[in-house]
Amino acid sequence: MRFFKKYIAFIVLLGISLLGFGQGQITKIRGTVLDAETKEPLPYVNVSFKNTAIGTITSDKGEFFLETRSTADTLIISFVGYKTETIKIRKGVYQELKVELKPDAVELEAVIVKPGESQANRIIRNIIKNKDRNNPEKYTYSCKSYNKIQVDINNIDDDIKKRKVFKQFDFIWNYVDTNAVTGKTYLPIFITESISDYYHSADPKMEKEIIKATKMSGVNNESVAQFTGKIYQNVNIYDNYINIFDQGLVSPISNSGLLFYKYILLDSMFIGNRWCYQITFKPRRKMEPTFTGDFWVNDSTWAIVKAQIRLSDMVNLNFVNDMVATSEYVPINDSIWFPKQLTLFVDFNLTDKTTGFFGHKTISYSDVKLNAPFPEEVSEMPTNLQVEEGALNQKEDFWADARPFELTPREAGIYQMVDSIQQVPMYKTFIDIINMFVNYYYVVGYWEIGPYYQTYSFNEIEGNRFKISGRTSNKFSKKVMLDGFLAYGDKDNRFKWGVGSLYMINKNPRVALSVRYKSDIEQLGQSPYALTEDNILTSFLRRNPNNKLTLVKDFTAYFEKEWFVGLSNKITVSHRIIYPTQFIPFVSVADGSSLSNITTSTVTLNTRWIKDERYVSGEFEKVSLGSDWPEVNFDITKSIKGFAGSDYDFWKLHLNYYHKFNVNPIGYARLIIDAGKIFGKVPYPLLQLHEGNETYAFDRYAFNMMNYYEFASDQYASFYYEHHFQGFFLNRFPLIRRLKWREVATAKYLVGSISQQNKDVLQFPTGLGEVSKPYIELSAGVENIFKVFRVDALWRLTHLDNPNIEPFGIRVGLQIIF
Known part of the structure; x- marks a missing residue:
């Protein structure tokens, strides 16, 4: 952000x-009320300022606190069976009191106690x-x-x-x-x-x-x-x-x-x-x-x-x-x-x-x-x-x-x-350091250098990858942001680069225009919220060699308009060229010839709706804080063969439903339903390559036990449910509850298919197939370990005969939660 x-x-x-x-200083009092004879704390003692309605009662431990702007200077402390104490206090300062109440012997008439609901409970009802x-x-x-x-x-x-x-x-x-x-x-x-x-x-x-x-x-x-x-x-x-x-x-x-x-x-x-x-x-x-x-x-x-x-x-x-x-x-x-x-x-x-x-x-x-x-x-x-x-x-x-x-x-x-x-x-230096760690950028005048975690990484295609990237700061402009990067791999000996711009026409409601170009490697079929491939953590946390990366040249421009809070549209124009590799070849089914690339030119209309959305806006980014209502995204994409060099003619529809909701008193849940369909004849890189995860890092939005390029579809539906129990069960075990661990469980379901015409375009890479038989994975985990770690045990329940898969795995996540 x-x-x-x-x-x-x-x-x-x-x-x-x-x-x-009133006016003036605030009088602050913190104190304890005890029995003068036994020295035991007295709960539920009335403590109030004289001649005011400002007061409180002591806790189970006999403790109380009071604050007031009034000019009161006397405290009245009273409790049934004890003599009332009147204490002078100093106005406008903080003070601590220890009050001992003396028992007051009072002769009461006999009381007959009968079974039944208490008066307090009747009031509550x-x-x-x-x-x-x-x-x-x-x-x-x-x-x-x-x-x-x-x-x-x-x-x-x-x-x-x-x-x-x-x-x-x-x-x-x-x-x-x-x-x-x-x-x-x-x-x-x-x-x-x-x-x-x-x-x-x-x-x-x-x-x-x-x-x-x-x-x-x-x-x-x-x-x-x-x-x-x-x-x-x-x-x-x-x-x-x-x-x-x-x-x-x-x-x-x-x-x-x-x-x-x-x-x-x-x-x-x-x-x-x-x-x-x-x-x-x-x-x-x-x-x-x-x-x-x-x-x-x-x-x-x-x-x-x-x-x-x-x-x-x-x-x-x-x-x-x-x-x-x-x-x-x-x-x-x-x-x-x-x-x-x-x-x-x-x-x-x-x-x-x-x-x-x-x-x-x-x-x-x-x-x-x-x-x-x-x-x-x-x-x-x-x-x-x-x-x-x-x-x-x-x-x-x-x-x-x-x-x-x-x-x-x-x-x-x-x-x-x-x-x-x-x-x-020194304060300015401190703010620069905080900004670097929170935003992953270091600000130098008109420029922000970063993200720093992408400076070095390594993979099977590029070898050691070195990257320099940055963007303009708000000192440069609060209307226009420019960004760019340059990367080099010592194994493929190839430079990769990209440039972009964002122009804020209006901030509230948001109206923005963006244009960017890049020539870089990508992992097709990766969830949008996964660790990026040029993240140093991804390099170390991989469970398979990442040799399925693909070189992509992509020009994208979009215009975004928010009509009112929660409803917006975005029109995106994209020209995209995907190149094959020795691991991901493009071989024609018809004659066995190799394609040098796949080119598409598409126009996508996105409609986003989330009622009563809360958000925070910076100068350029708007980050949703969620809502009590679900978020719905609907995309319509069209590619016309021959337009701007496009090789294929197709329509693509995509619907995503996301809802985070409370299930009190047993925590909260996330529900994601995702569905799509492609109309037209397309090669497998343009199908829906379902989101796998080949790292040991837990990815909420991916199938964590699925490999990249394992499943593809031209029509599909998926269901994801995650429940955070917030310690509902573990809190019942005296020794465990002090750790404040919390239970979390997930279930993921995917079903889809590929039409014969799309199977007949390009030969599928080894291991890639359809998911007409549903894919299912479950997990159970513990989060809030040392307040920042989450560990999940995952089980893959179907497609267990596929090559190079794991039926069981452990994934770790890093998160800061309250």
Whole structure:
């Protein structure tokens, strides 16, 4: 994914973080409540600021944390059976408390306990019964949204401050603070705010957002500004499952919540003029995808009034030490409660003691209008998200009036601090290094040199292959990108080369034009997502000699137009010459003569559709972040014999269906259905050469136990299903679950055929045939080994008599997953 070098660190951090008000400083309190006599921690103790509605309860370990912008200076700590404590606190600073409550002997009347459902469970059933009425996502509405995101480096200690590498950054230590949730010190490194008009339709499901103002420390770019809106940020307690990095965590008010949680009724009181109940919850079993916390619910509407949920211990989630989400709702009429403020805090660390990152997110809502029709200009927006002209240049007076609360001096100072950091030479060097490892390119002025992993490789055809490649940087142009490469093999003594250009006519919606030419070797029948043949890793991970490479001269031009979010067309014109080799000869069936090459000139129309797609855009590339809906691609290709030297006349149709979806609570799945048909007479290199894999690297989009040039078809259909169980089974074994390994299984099915007329064009290479008898392979594996490795055991179930095949194999993948 290609991004501008200055902002690459910001993109990495922001991608991770995505997921009562007054003025002045923030008061932060972290503490523990104990029994004064036994010194045992006391769970579910009420802790609140005096004369406010700001409060919390202690956890099972007796711990609590509170933050407020209010001017409150007194803490009230109360619990049934204990004397209430009143403690003075210091305003606007971080402080830690250890509170011991003294037992208070109270004589109670006799209580008769009868069997039956608890009061807490009856309340939960009422909440579930009324969820559709109370869920804001079930309504059509518009509102104004304020969004604030902050990213911090945590675990800042004196040893770090003394390191020579930070000598140029001494001025930043004035911004170090302490987090109330974790007790860790942290240094803010990024802050962004946005003000937007947000529109939500329940039926049909649709989101539209216009960002009116956005402000980012160290960044002033419209492509990045899209992340500051609400569309990319959502944690809704009314969902049955709250998705955090592909993990479907069970909501405490899920329809199946009683199977996963234990509930306790703690308290009841008026909030405003509404009588409410306080419920606390905790998981029934360890390592299940659940939360701990509490919420208040209104006794007449059964709507959530406020809630705090926290990631439960030992949830199988990588790099996330802690996560806390809070929500506060207000009534907008007699029956409907709507969010007033949502906050999310995430602690990212490799281990608890290493330096990591905090991500904070705050969303505030105002001017909520229910069932109001969308303005015409909003309904006709070609994209779901629009950054209004001038949004990046709003004055400070605007922000002072628009914010729902005033930034603290430390928060406001982050803008200036980050700008100062970017002027330090060491910072610029650090960003260049990060950019090289993330993007595989090293930036030098107007040029980006890379990808570096293609500099050297080796294969049977070329021997040692050396390659120099690069492209223009954003400093050269943000509208035009030029690229090229030069490669040489010391065995075939042949130079290969290529040049290309991409012109961005428009970025949102995307309209682009590209032209490129190459003369290089290719592996026909390789999946588009496999490691490229000139990747050094491919050279070392091969399980067969890669002597099936083919020289190809290819001229391609395309015009791409996105009509609106999710729907686009691409017209591609291609002139392609394929040359034979001693391993892949072109020999006529009719007379045994050899063909010097195969030439085609084709025009392809691609239609791509994915509803409600989320994406990230750089200056030239647009990368999909997926959708809850499937992605469908349909291609129509036409070649006319004699046109631009084409040797063949044919039509080719191709349909691809891809869907990644949650199967909560047992993980998530990928389903791919692929089908195609060729009309006309063509030689075998123009058939569908099914995607094999002759490396030990796992390739999701290939048949991993199939060789290259093993199967071809002129009509075919394939089915692929992959299920990630996310530790659903392994988490039940006490010794294994600490490893946090996760199960994964796949099934692949392929069937196809070749017409007789296509069999009679060229003699097939040894081993190539049709797949009228279905090809099937299965795999079972474990992922998340050391958090980055995946190992699969694969079984090939059919075509076991084919030459040079393996019925069983092990494949390894490298992946970073949460």
